[in-house]
Amino acid sequence: MVARSEAEQLVRTVPTEPYYAGGWDSSRGADTFDVIDPVTERRLATVVAAGAADVDGAVSFARSALDDGAWGRTDGTARGYMLNRLADLIEERTEVFATLESLDIGKPGFESRAIDLPQTVHAFRYFAGWADKVEGRSIPTSAYMGRPTHSYTVREPVGVVAAITPWNSPTMIGAWKIAPALAAGCAVVLKPPEDAPLTSLLLASLIEEAGFPAGAFSVLPGRGAVTGQLLIDHPGVDKISFTGSPETGYKVALAAAKGFRRTTLELGGKSPQIVYADADLDEAARGVGIGIFANQGEVCAAGSRILVARAVYDEFVELLVDQARNVKLGDPFDEGTTMGALINERHVDRVSRYIASGLDDGARLLVGGHRPERKGYFIEPTLFAEASNSMTIARQEIFGPVGTIIAFDSDEEAVALANDSDYALAATLWTCDVSRAHVVARRMKAGAVAINGWSPLDPRLPWGGFKLSGQGRELGWSGIEANTEEKAVTAVLSYPLPR
Numbered sequence: 001m002v003a004r005s006e007a008e009q010l011v012r013t014v015p016t017e018p019y020y021a022g023g024w025d026s027s028r029g030a031d032t033f034d035v036i037d038p039v040t041e042r043r044l045a046t047v048v049a050a051g052a053a054d055v056d057g058a059v060s061f062a063r064s065a066l067d068d069g070a071w072g073r074t075d076g077t078a079r080g081y082m083l084n085r086l087a088d089l090i091e092e093r094t095e096v097f098a099t100l101e102s103l104d105i106g107k108p109g110f111e112s113r114a115i116d117l118p119q120t121v122h123a124f125r126y127f128a129g130w131a132d133k134v135e136g137r138s139i140p141t142s143a144y145m146g147r148p149t150h151s152y153t154v155r156e157p158v159g160v161v162a163a164i165t166p167w168n169s170p171t172m173i174g175a176w177k178i179a180p181a182l183a184a185g186c187a188v189v190l191k192p193p194e195d196a197p198l199t200s201l202l203l204a205s206l207i208e209e210a211g212f213p214a215g216a217f218s219v220l221p222g223r224g225a226v227t228g229q230l231l232i233d234h235p236g237v238d239k240i241s242f243t244g245s246p247e248t249g250y251k252v253a254l255a256a257a258k259g260f261r262r263t264t265l266e267l268g269g270k271s272p273q274i275v276y277a278d279a280d281l282d283e284a285a286r287g288v289g290i291g292i293f294a295n296q297g298e299v300c301a302a303g304s305r306i307l308v309a310r311a312v313y314d315e316f317v318e319l320l321v322d323q324a325r326n327v328k329l330g331d332p333f334d335e336g337t338t339m340g341a342l343i344n345e346r347h348v349d350r351v352s353r354y355i356a357s358g359l360d361d362g363a364r365l366l367v368g369g370h371r372p373e374r375k376g377y378f379i380e381p382t383l384f385a386e387a388s389n390s391m392t393i394a395r396q397e398i399f400g401p402v403g404t405i406i407a408f409d410s411d412e413e414a415v416a417l418a419n420d421s422d423y424a425l426a427a428t429l430w431t432c433d434v435s436r437a438h439v440v441a442r443r444m445k446a447g448a449v450a451i452n453g454w455s456p457l458d459p460r461l462p463w464g465g466f467k468l469s470g471q472g473r474e475l476g477w478s479g480i481e482a483n484t485e486e487k488a489v490t491a492v493l494s495y496p497l498p499r
């Protein structure tokens with residue numbers, strides 16, 4: 001891992017302007033914004049915000065690249081080569097991407113290196129494989145006025161896709177949107193998060209070298225309420241692929257309703273982790289700890305509701321508290337740090353308010369709960385016990401390192417508590433009973449269920465949720481479906497088809 005001073009030097013190599021129509025544009029953006037390091041609270045970079053002219057320029061150019069340009073004429077085989085080449089270029093720069101991600105977000109370097117970057121490369125390689133396999137079906141159909149018919153379907157790119165990403169894992173979540181859309185032949189216009197735009201800008205700097213023609217991929221940094229809103233309102237956008245809060249997701253859905261444009265909405269979660277009495281408790285405590293403390297708890301699938309069988313409640317709580325005490329909060333660039341800073345001051349305030357509400361509602365604070373007296377947006381790993389599922393800390397997404405432990409007495413009660421949520425993104429089950437695991441997995445209201453391991457990531461698996469957690473699926477074949485329109489073609493034939 002590089003030292004902090006070297007990491008800060010790296011930022012200077014990253015472009016800080018909108019990228020579209022195959023080039024960088026600093027001329028039109030009158031507005032700029034600062035990117036702040038969550039650990040030092042110092043300015044890392046000043047980035048040019050894309051304004052109305054940039055948004056229009058990017059979307060219009062993407063449209064013509066698809067309709068009349070080189071990108072629209074690029075076949076699946078070539079798209080696959082380009083995606084593989086892009087994966088190679090990212091992989092060669094893993095250290096640079098991982099370092100920038102740590103600086104930008106405040107997360108420990110080992111997480112970027114072990115999770116975000118390998119997952120990003122994997123997603124580009126996986127979808128490179130799909131690019132020349134976007135196939136249709138042949139469907140036997142009835143005769144038309146006594147004449148035989150021949151019917152088949154084709155999958156065509158949805159068109160221009162606006163991809164909007166959150167700050168918690170912008171590189172990996174960006175890849176989850178960009179890779180399937182490019183594999184399907186769509187043009188992508190990415191609006192990265194204002195708090196963490198650096199790796200998206202670095203990605204744009206590789207796109208030409210990977211062989212993509214101008215207009216296939218653009219990056220428009222800027223504020224959500226301005227650049228983001230202009231993008232989702234632009235009539236040239238055919239689909240919006242959004243990851244973020246339910247509040248912004250609602251705005252996206254409203255904007256998309258004009259013209260009934262397609263959406264994929266990956267929103268928040270309040271995911272249960274159920275620990276049964278027969279679980280391997282040491283293993284479960286380690287996994288539950290990762291589930292709530294990884295990435296400072298700033299994870300949509302964070303297992304923030306920890307449901308524990310009463311028979312093992314005291315023993316498990318003790319083990320989990322040990323996990324929290326073992327977390328080493330600190331500068332991501334210091335040796336041994338296992339948890340970094342939250343993204344910004346506003347978010348520290350928000351998480352602190354949730355901690356205060358837990359205390360007000362009568363939950364017992366087991367560990368953490370404070371902002372350490374040091375520079376940076378830090379919050380201690382925090383656990384509440386003796387909570388109920390009706391408390392605010394059990395109902396609302398905190399998006400920080402705060403776990404709420406609730407006891408249950410029966411399997412039925414565990415399932416009822418797990419499903420009693422406005423969200424339905426993920427669930428984790430810890431049990432040695434294989435039959436119970438699969439039966440309960442089927443009963444979980446969640447887009448993804450993990451058994452004896454917290455939320456394994458893999459671009460082959462569909463990802464997404466329902467209820468307040470959103471709509472649609474990214475990744476896997478679902479990622480291709482979400483970026484294509486299925487067209488049925490029927491030909492009325494002059495001669496019978498051979499049997």
Ligand code: NDP
Pocket residue numbers: 164165166167168169173191192193194195222223224225226227228229230232243244245246247248249251266267268269299300301397399425469470
């Ligand atoms: P926000 O909803 O605030 O922002 C998400 C993105 O939308 C950012 O790029 C933001 O830009 C942009 N945005 C904000 N307002 C608008 C607007 N009016 N029009 C268009 N775009 C807009 O979420 P956060 O960035 O705060 O991310 C945290 C949230 O994301 C959490 O609730 C979390 O659960 C969810 N999330 C869900 C995941 C999933 O897969 N389901 C994964 C990761 C996070 P800007 O940054 O400039 O404000």
